[in-house]
Amino acid sequence: MKIAMASDHAGYELKGEIKAWLENEGHEVIDFGTDSKESCDLSDYIYPASLAVAKGEADRGIFVDGVGYGSALIANRIYGLNAAVCQDPFCAKLARQHTDSNVLCIGGKIIGSGIALEIVNVWMHTDVLSGIEKYTNRIKKVQAISEKHLKKLSEI
């Protein structure tokens, strides 16, 4: 898969570890920065990476900041993106199975690299439970909310 990655300073180190793991697994990573631990604003990196996923230039996104929520907040404002903050592999499994998330957000200040790589591994290898009506209905309802409240990229 083609994965868009981005981080702020707080997620920079963990981004590098996840990137290396993904590439070792044969995935292509498009790295939108940041490129150092120097303090920065996460919007400057997460937003362009989010757009790459929304435009289909990447299949999915993995974003790393201090606690994950800031990245998810940005990504979930963009039509077509469904970002989940995951703090353990179980969250990652449900984020894929129940809500078909296409963006994973992890907090480098709160998650060690061992558990982070487990989270990424589960998230990368779990599919949405497409045959179960309860979950497909949930996804359709969220999609309907997006249709009502978010602009498609083609409308901007």
Ligand SMILES: O=C(CO)[C@H](O)[C@H](O)COP(=O)(O)O
């Ligand atoms: O976790 C974050 C957003 O979800 C950021 O990484 C965090 O807010 C950065 O804080 P600071 O600039 O004080 O290091």
